[in-house]
Amino acid sequence: xxxxxxxxxxxxxxxxHVKASILIKEGLGSCLxxxxxxxxxxxxxxxxxxxxxxFLTSIYVEPKDDENETLNHLEQFIIExxxxxxxxxxxxxxxxxxxxxxxxxxxxxxxxxxxxxHNLTINNTGTDHTYETTADGILRGSIVDLTITSSSISxxxxxxxxxxxxxxxxxxxxxxxxxxxxxxxxxxxxxxxxYQYNTNNFKQWGxxxxxxxxxxxxxQLNKIDILSLDPNNLLHFIDEITAFIHKICKKDLPxxxxxxxxxxxxxxxLEKLKRKVLDNHHLLQKLSRKRLPMNEAITNKTQLRKEYAxxxxxxxxxNFREFCNKQALARLTPIHIKINELAIIxxxxxxxxxxxxxxxxxxDTPSKPxxxxxxxxxxxxxxxxxxxxxxxxxxxxxxxxxxxTDGSRHDEKVWGSFLLYIAPMVKL
Numbered sequence: 001x002x003x004x005x006x007x008x009x010x011x012x013x014x015x016x017h018v019k020a021s022i023l024i025k026e027g028l029g030s031c032l033x034x035x036x037x038x039x040x041x042x043x044x045x046x047x048x049x050x051x052x053x054x055f056l057t058s059i060y061v062e063p064k065d066d067e068n069e070t071l072n073h074l075e076q077f078i079i080e081x082x083x084x085x086x087x088x089x090x091x092x093x094x095x096x097x098x099x100x101x102x103x104x105x106x107x108x109x110x111x112x113x114x115x116x117x118h119n120l121t122i123n124n125t126g127t128d129h130t131y132e133t134t135a136d137g138i139l140r141g142s143i144v145d146l147t148i149t150s151s152s153i154s155x156x157x158x159x160x161x162x163x164x165x166x167x168x169x170x171x172x173x174x175x176x177x178x179x180x181x182x183x184x185x186x187x188x189x190x191x192x193x194x195y196q197y198n199t200n201n202f203k204q205w206g207x208x209x210x211x212x213x214x215x216x217x218x219x220q221l222n223k224i225d226i227l228s229l230d231p232n233n234l235l236h237f238i239d240e241i242t243a244f245i246h247k248i249c250k251k252d253l254p255x256x257x258x259x260x261x262x263x264x265x266x267x268x269x270l271e272k273l274k275r276k277v278l279d280n281h282h283l284l285q286k287l288s289r290k291r292l293p294m295n296e297a298i299t300n301k302t303q304l305r306k307e308y309a310x311x312x313x314x315x316x317x318x319n320f321r322e323f324c325n326k327q328a329l330a331r332l333t334p335i336h337i338k339i340n341e342l343a344i345i346x347x348x349x350x351x352x353x354x355x356x357x358x359x360x361x362x363x364d365t366p367s368k369p370x371x372x373x374x375x376x377x378x379x380x381x382x383x384x385x386x387x388x389x390x391x392x393x394x395x396x397x398x399x400x401x402x403x404x405t406d407g408s409r410h411d412e413k414v415w416g417s418f419l420l421y422i423a424p425m426v427k428l
Contacts, residue, residue, distance in 0.1 A: 059090035168277040265319035
């Protein structure tokens with residue numbers, strides 16, 4: 001997963017494709033990835049905030065066989081951390097009545113065998129599917145995406161809900177919930193509504209009632225005998241009632257001001273594509289309830305999701321490329337400085353002199369590697385001690401070996417480097 005601005009990404013590849021990761025908003029608290037237990041399928045992060053230590057876990061278990069023993073790694077970690085606070089979320093591909101599935105499979109029973117002994121709680125509510133796909137012209141769904149927490153904080157998890165607008169291009173629906181660190185915080189914080197209409201300060205209920213009465217008489221919906229309807233006609237009646245209610249509310253009720261945060265590169269075209277994907281999803285749900293043919297809707301679903309995913313990828317990549325280009329331009333060396341630097345280098349090569357050295361000193365070209373003496377044939381420079389200027393001059397007369405920077409030659413050219421150590425209190 002690429003870096004998301006404003007968030008720190010935790011993932012553990014281990015030379016395999018990453019299937020679980022965690023994004024934590026910067027500044028939320030002190031975070032540490034737990035690499036000892038994490039794998040490409042299991043991402044564990046320790047978060048310390050407001051004086052509490054919380055272990056966040058993202059998990060994915062393959063549908064058929066848990067070849068990577070992800071559940072074993074998870075249980076071992078839970079055992080090692082004792083009574084710590086745990087929030088675990090992910091696709092575990094298990095069915096069980098404990099979280100609303102009509103039946104239980106082997107994987108579901110394995111998950112329950114971890115939950116119950118270690119005092120954990122399932123936070124999923126309702127029986128809506130977290131995963132939906134189409135196969136053989138039939139809409140199929142299941143509850144395989146779970147939210148599991150320590151029982152000690154289960155009452156601090158609120159507003160758990162499935163939201164298929166988070167990532168409509170995926171067969172897995174997004175899941176949202178809120179965790180408050182203490183009960184006082186729960187009482188003081190207002191619930192963030194996801195309703196389309198805001199009725200908190202609405203006063204004109206009489207006017208709204210008159211609008212409903214007037215509209216329902218025009219549509220004649222109140223004259224329909226509900227008890228006489230068969231299942232298909234009943235579903236059609238429900239759709240008409242829902243559309244009727246929305247028509248009146250859109251006209252007379254104030255809309256909720258809460259809007260989801262969007263990235264800077266989000267466009268109106270992306271919003272329209274997202275809306276088409278969601279409308280297609282609702283259409284499939286309706287056709288499934290009415291047991292009507294879904295072939296055309298399924299074909300449209302595949303095409304719409306592909307277009308939506310490609311559009312998001314193109315927009316986000318283009319935005320990131322633009323950002324990189326701006327950063328690169330900001331770091332570019334001005335052209336006149338670059339030309340001057342190249343001119344100095346080329347002049348030095350041609351003249352054998354450097355502007356950084358006195359004019360009477362010429363640069364020596366180092367010997368080629370194949371021309372250098374083998375270390376075994378080089379003269380040994382012995383350490384000799386001098387106590388005064390006279391002794392230094394005597395040593396220089398006796399030793400005619402000059403040292404060069406490449407350590408290769410012993411002729412009478414200018415010295416490349418040397419070391420002179422002067423003992424304290426000796427004047428030379």
